[in-house]
Amino acid sequence: MNKNSKSCHKKKEVTPLIKQYNNIKNKYPNTILLFQVGDFYEIFGKDAVKCSKILNIVLTKRSSLHLAGFPCHSLNNYLPKLIQSGLRVAICDQLEESKIGNKNLVKRGVTELITPGIAINENILTPQSNNFLASIYIEKEKLGLSFLDISTGEFLITEDKKNNILQYLNLFNPSEVIFQKKDKKFFDQFFKKKYYTFIVEDWMFNYEFAYEKLISHFQTNSLKGFGIDNLKLGIISSGVILSYLHNTQHLNIKHISSIRKIKKEDHMWIDDFTFKNLEIFHSINKEGVPLINILDQTITPMGGRLLKNWVLFPLINVFHIKKRHEIVQELYSKNIIRNFIKKKLKNIYDIERIISKMVVGKITPREVYSLHKSLFSIMEIKKKLSSQNEKIFLSLSNSFQDCDTIYKIIANTIQDNPPHQIEKGKGNVIMEGVSKELDEIRILYFSQKEYLEKLCKTQQLNTGINNLKIGYNNIFGYFFEVRKSKNNKVPSYWIPKQTLSNSVRYITQELKNYESKILSAELRMFSLEKEIFNKLVNKILENLKKLQKNAKNIAKLDVLCSFSNIALENNYTKPKIDHSLKICIVNGRHPVIEKQFISKTSYIPNDIILNKSKQQILIITGPNMSGKSAVLRQTAIIILMAHIGSFVPAQKANIGVIEKIFSRVGASDNISLGESTFMVEMNETANILNNISDRSFLILDEIGRGTSTYDGISIAKSIVEFLHENNSRPLTLFATHYHELNEMNNSFKRIKNFHFPVKKIDENIVFIRKLITGGSENSFGIHIAKISGMPKKIINRAKEILKTFKIKKNHI
Structure with a gap:
């Protein structure tokens, strides 16, 4: 009996609501389920414990079940924190209105599944960075790789x-990586700690299934038009990416209107070591400044994202590089038009x-209005460019699509x-004159005060109750409030609803009818505004490709304006x-320096001259802090700046196209491996x-220093000899403390010695920081140690030891 009663008791604890929650939760494992209950999103069990810590919200307990929650209207405040913590979040909404007296459970269902890689909420995204979802398919020693930013359609x-998998992931830095089950061990080993990953069932990685998915989405007969058919x-x-979007309730994705092949052959190849060594996006030191901070004076988020893309993939096509340089030159020399464009970019x-949010149905009236303002500024930029005589500006003007019609539709509607x-605007979204019915309802809705004041005066005259008032509360709506001393004058058909200490509240059929009319008007007003707003959005989306093209053109103009600004400010050429x-x-x-x-x-x-015939490799010597690493x-x-279309910090720069930049600079242990x-x-x-080629540029700093001196010298010499004798003849800067390498220019005709001299004044040294021909014979290591604050006793002993080494060397 006891066992049965305990069993019954446990069953009673699982309420219909919790049962419904569990049924939905089971369909979304490893996901936080935000479960709408009235005006709140509730979270239960272990999820509640986890979320209470992340969101810093109250954790309570009902029976043995943990419970946490927050108001529905606060979703945009709390959701980003969950996603940024690397969690998947399913939004489970009520699919029908809860009716008073109805004991049946309200229908609920997941309306959206948000993961780090498919977020469109602006509170989650970084404006000037893409938010990529990556999909990887590995077959033997090859891989297929895709990147999608659902927030931009790229x-x-x-x-x-x-x-090369790590190279791509480091370049694109995806917020989420999806892969198939069979590769779990591989990904756990290399990427789990760095990237948020999600396993997709193996059966989804099927070529026929994927091909059909793509042509169905793009509404084409094949993928040849995109150049990816092979x-x-x-x-x-x-x-798999498209299937993943569908499985996460992202069904409206027509803004993803194209797919583009990453063509390594069209861009300079820079490995992730080089991006790190050159401090392009991140400084090695906490207080340091990365190059992107100098280059980026973009004004729009689109321009910021494009600039990063250009830096990641520098051009190697001379014609296209020159075209960018020509536009920068025109903007550089035309202050009036450059400043005009900058001013207008601030309003874009x-x-x-915005387009992406329209497509997925998450757009707000304020964002549509922002699009309207953006289009107006684009129209002004287009007009200004077309008024110029230069072909470059006329070409830029013609590249913008005519969006006057869209602008006018928004201007005449919102x-x-x-x-x-x-809902929060009290009917203040759609302009007057757009809908006759809406205008009439607004007059009724916003004339409540006048109507009620008139009704109150009429009843005061009819009843003789001169201090009669009309009030409203959420319990029984509109009411007449009468002082108890005047109760004898209340008409018999008034219905008493509430007795207070000094007064009584009554309702009448006339008040109930008016209340019903007002509530009906409010609902109809909101319904009409939504209907008109949705029609407007659909009308705008008919011009989707025009808008996308204009967005790309604005981004490009923004970046080129940024290049002209930094060229002017910093005296670039x-x-x-x-x-x-x-x-x-x-x-x-x-x-940066x-x-x-x-x-x-x-x-x-400093000057640097390199060529394949006489000066292919420069051996650069000099003490620490003299400028070797800086010049490299x-x-x-x-070279990188020139290839992305920017002017450069130099008096003059003639650069043959470089297809690959490699660097080996600095030292870093990888103890974990x-x-x-x-x-x-x-x-x-x-x-x-x-991986060197005939159009490679190499900077090598202190190669061989991580081992014993003679081993290091041997390795360094061997590498320099290999580069000299290699058919590719890569242009190379080789910085070293091994002065023995200076001898190589006697045996190898394309190796030249350069050094950074220093002046020795008494016991001190002065850095000249000017690169001159010839090799140096002294690294001044002890002097560097001295000025760094090394104890004097150690410095003196080091000098004695150095003398003994020199004596031994001379005897050999």
């Missing part, structure tokens, strides 16, 4: 060697993400500065790019030597 596809593995990964919002939500196999940089400067000097003339510039990095950065500094150094160097 869809990319490629195929490559399996060992990418079998890439097509599988792309098809994130059109790409009120200025409308509320974010129709227009580089000359050609098909030669040489580099000539006169008075080159490091764009020079900004640290108060005076613009304080930074000492600044040369690579100048059991790799020492020297092993990391050799791995990175091997990667460079195995």
Whole structure:
């Protein structure tokens, strides 16, 4: 009996509501389920415990079940915190109104599933960065790889060697990576800690299924028009992305209107070591400044995202590079038009993400109004460009699509500065004159005060109750309030509803009829505004491709304006790019380091000349802090900047197209994988030597220093000899403390020695920081140790030891 009674008791504890919750929750494992109960989203069990800590909300307990929650209207405040914590969140809404007296359970269902890779909420996204979802399909030693940003519609596809997978992930930095079950061990080993991952069932990785998914989405007969028809593995990964979107309730995705192949052959290849070493996006030091901070003076979020894309994928097509340079030159020299464009860009919002929110049905009236303001500014930019005589500006003007019709439709439909939500705007979204019915309902709804005042005066006259009042509460609506001393004058047909200490409240049929009329008017007003608003959005989306093209053109103009600004501010010059196999940089400067000097003339510039015939490899020596690393990095950065279309920090720069930049700079242990500094150094160097081409540029700093001196010298000499004798003849800057390498220019005709001299004044040294021909014979290591604050006793002992080494060397 006891067992049965306990069993019955447990069953009673599972209420119909919790049963419904469990049924839905079971369909979405490893997902936080936000379960709407009236005006709140409730969270139960272990999810409640987890969310209470992340969201800092109250955790309670009902029977043995943990419970947490927050108001529905606060969703946009709490949702980003959950997603940014790496959680998947399912929004479970009530699908019908809860009716008073109805004991049946309200129908509920998941209306949206949000994961880190498919978020469109602006509170989750970073405006100037893409939010990529990556899909990876591995087959033997090859992989298919796709990247999709659902918030902008950008869809990319490629195929490559399996060992390049990390390179792509580092470039695109996806918020989420999906892959098939069979590769779980591989991903757990290499990526789980760095990337949020999600396993997709193996059966979804099917070529026929994926191909059909793609042509169905793009409404084409084949994928040849996108140039990806031969990418079998890439097509599988792309098809899985679309299936994943459908499975997460993202069904309206027509803004994903194209798919683009990542063409390695069209862009300069820069490995992730080089991006890190050159400090392009992130500084190695906490207080340091990355290059992107200098380059980025973009105004729009779209421009910021495009700039990063250009830096990740520099051009190698001379014609296209020159075209960018020409536009920057015109903007550079035309102050009036550049300043006009900058001013108008400030009024342009994130059109790409506004479009995406329209498509998925998450757009607000305020965002549509932002689109209206953006289109007006684009129209003004287009008009200004077309008024110029220069062909470049006329071409830019013609690239913009005519969106006057869309602008006018919005202007004639939406009120200025409308509320974010129709329901909260009290009918203040759609303009007067758009709908006759809506106008009439508004008159009724907004004339409540006048009507009630008139009714009150009429009843005062009819009853003789001169202090009669009309009030309202949520319990029984409108009422007449009468002082108890006047109760004898109340008509018999008035119905008493509430007795207070000094008064009585009554209702009448007339008041109930009016109340019903007002509530009906309110509902109809909101319904009409929604209907008109939705029609407007659909009308705008008929011009989807026009809007997307204008967004891209604005982003491009924004980046080129940014380049012209930084060129003016920092005295950059227009580089000359050609098909030669040489580099000539006169008075080159490091764009980040020079900004640290108060005076613009304080930074000492340097020349770098490289060619395949006489000066292929420069051996650069000099003490620490003399400028070796700076000149290596600044040369690579100048080359990169020139290839993305920017002017460069130099007096003059003639640069033959470079297809690959490689660097081996600095030292870093990879202890977690059991790799020492020297092993990391050799791995990175091997990667460079195995991938060089005739249009490669290399910067190598202190190769071989991670092992014993003689081993290091031997390795360094061997590498330099290999680069000299290799058929590709890559242009190379090789910085070293091994002065023995200076001898190589006697045996190898394309190796030249350069060094950074220092002046020794008494016991002190002065850095000249000017690169000159010839090799140096002293690293001044002890002097550097001295000025760093090393104890004097250690410095003196080091000098004694150095003398003994020199004596031994002379005896050998």
